[in-house]
Amino acid sequence: MPLAILVLILSVAFAASPLLVPGFGGFDPNQFPIPQDSPPVQPAGYAFSIWGLIYLWLVASALFGLKRPVEWAAMHPALAVSLAIGATWLPVAMLSPVWAAILIWAMLITALIALFRAPAVDAPWASWPLGLYAGWLSAASCVSLGLLAAGYGWMDQRTAAYVFVGLAIVLALGVQSLLNRAPTYGLAVIWALIAVAVQNWGTGTTGVAWLALAGAVLMVLPMIRSARL
Numbered sequence: 001m002p003l004a005i006l007v008l009i010l011s012v013a014f015a016a017s018p019l020l021v022p023g024f025g026g027f028d029p030n031q032f033p034i035p036q037d038s039p040p041v042q043p044a045g046y047a048f049s050i051w052g053l054i055y056l057w058l059v060a061s062a063l064f065g066l067k068r069p070v071e072w073a074a075m076h077p078a079l080a081v082s083l084a085i086g087a088t089w090l091p092v093a094m095l096s097p098v099w100a101a102i103l104i105w106a107m108l109i110t111a112l113i114a115l116f117r118a119p120a121v122d123a124p125w126a127s128w129p130l131g132l133y134a135g136w137l138s139a140a141s142c143v144s145l146g147l148l149a150a151g152y153g154w155m156d157q158r159t160a161a162y163v164f165v166g167l168a169i170v171l172a173l174g175v176q177s178l179l180n181r182a183p184t185y186g187l188a189v190i191w192a193l194i195a196v197a198v199q200n201w202g203t204g205t206t207g208v209a210w211l212a213l214a215g216a217v218l219m220v221l222p223m224i225r226s227a228r229l
Contacts, residue, residue: 003076004069008062010083015055021090031097032151040161040205041146043139043195050136050191057129058083064125072126074117079130082110097151101144108137112175115182127182135188138175142168161208165196169215176222186223190216 018024025045029035036042065072085107093100111134118127146164150157172189179185193216200209 002069003073003080004062004065007065007076007080007083008059010080010087011059011062013087014083015059017087017090018051021094024090024094027093027097027100027147032147034151034153036147036151036157038199039147039150039157040200040203040208041143041150041157041164041196042199043143043192044198046198047192047195050132050188054129054133054136058133061125061129064122068119068122068126071119071121075114075119075126075130077114078110078117079114082107082114082133085110097144097148101141101148104137104141104144108134108141111137115185116179118182120181123181128184131179131182131185132188134175135172135185136192138172138185139168139189139192142171158205158208161196161200161205162211165193165208165212165215169193169211169218172215172219173222176219176226179226181226183223183227186219186226190219190223193219 026042026048027036029037065076085103089100089103089107092103111130115127115130115134118130120127142164145167146160149155149164150160154160155163168189172186176186176189193212196212197209197216200206200212203209
């Protein structure tokens with residue numbers, strides 16, 4: 001089967017995966033040894049609506065990619081792996097936050113490989129949807145580690161939020177600066193960081209909100225620079 005067709009099938013499967021777990025709203029607080037009620041590392045709930053755009057854009061990208069099997073060939077293998085993992089992520093997340101964290105990092109790594117291999121041409125259909133996907137995964141992967149760190153008692157919630165929101169910022173700045181294109185990557189990270197700030201504003205973890213806002217501001221410059229190249 002040509003990889004372009006496989007990517008389309010996996011994109012549709014990924015977009016349909018929420019149907020397997022209707023009403024999934026994140027990890028149950030009691031899935032952790034130390035229940036994670038309103039963890040400060042996690043963005044406000046509205047931020048997860050970005051998945052609707054990610055799913056639609058990835059499917060549209062895969063359809064467009066059927067016309068570019070040669071030009072897009074370099075990015076398709078890693079993207080196919082990422083989408084295949086993503087199609088199974090929600091059912092796994094219902095069972096095990098630990099395995100969910102492992103899988104989301106695997107999704108991120110393969111998505112980043114695909115993004116760096118994406119062609120410079122056809123950016124709105126190739127690198128931009130992939131950038132949005134990888135950008136959100138960059139934030140979500142760090143959130144997953146923060147939840148595990150606090151949920152298993154390795155750190156308190158506040159410390160985990162500072163450490164892993166900080167990690168998300170450093171990771172995203174590095175990727176966007178090295179990538180020098182796909183401003184949608186930075187846009188997704190900024191969306192996530194602002195939602196973390198909203199989650200923590202006016203609470204006992206306002207410092208986490210300020211850190212997230214600072215990270216969002218720092219992301220603006222490399223994001224704009226990547227849009228001009």
